[in-house]
Amino acid sequence: MMLIDTHTHLYSEDFKEDRAAMMQRALNAGVTKMFVPSIDSSYSAEMYAVAKEYPENVFLMMGLHPTHVKENYSEELAFVEKELASRTFYAVGEIGIDLYWDKTFLKQQQEAFQYQIQLAKKHQLPINIHCRDAFDEVFEILEEEKGESLSGIFHCFTGNKEQAIRAVDCNMKLGVGGVVTFKNGKIDQFLHEIDLKNIVLETDAPYLAPVPYRGKRNESSYIPLIAEKLAHIYTVSPQEVAEVTTQNAKAVFGI
Secondary structure, eight states, X not given: OOEEESOBOTTSGGGTTTHHXXXXXXXXXXXXXXXXXXXXXXXHHHHHHHHHHOTTTEEEEEOOOGGGOOTTHHHHHHHHHHHHHHSOOSEEEEEEEEOSSOOTTHHHHHHHHHHHHHXXXXXXXXXXXXXXXXXXXXXXXXXXXOSTTOOEEETTOOOOHHHHHHHHHTTEEEEEOGGGGSTTOOGGGTGGGSOGXXXXXXXXXXXXXXXTSTTSOOOGGGHHHHHHHHHHHHTSOHHHHHHHHHHHHHHHHTO
């Protein structure tokens, strides 16, 4: 059973002590492809090193994470633009708006999000959206920019059914991870009404580990737990979930 983790921070400090063992567990679990989002320029060296070590398994994105949009955001966006022009990436991400931690840089987050969507269009790449407490703000920009030339993933989707439909209408897949296994996760209540062809699997490792590992470090080898939960929600086999979501991910990333 081949599985894809469409969002994992493999370069995280949390994996520093046992990254090789963690990667082997993922491969043993059938997770053969892992897509790695960018945060800001300070993480790029570690990100590139992991990709170099696992060239058959690790696929990189490039972007400025909304929580890292600060006073120097113009310099960070220039870095993103330069890297996109000089290396191979599979998406622009993770990008978006986050108002959970801090609303100080909302205007700059909006500017950075729209600018990076336009970079994605320029380079014919999908986007990977981070949205926290900011659905209205994200959709305002996304719906302005939507079109046949724009596709991507709404990472760690935690919205309601109406927001899920809006995301799909913008040519986005829904990234489903550990939250779907949480008792208070809520998305499991309506997900069966969203066609499986619009779903991809993710961990967001090292964050948001699924039950029974909730509260502990997450890792890509837990993707089968997400697939099993979706199999239950959609009343299909885990094998079918694996096949459909893998094809969905391949289609988004163009691999």
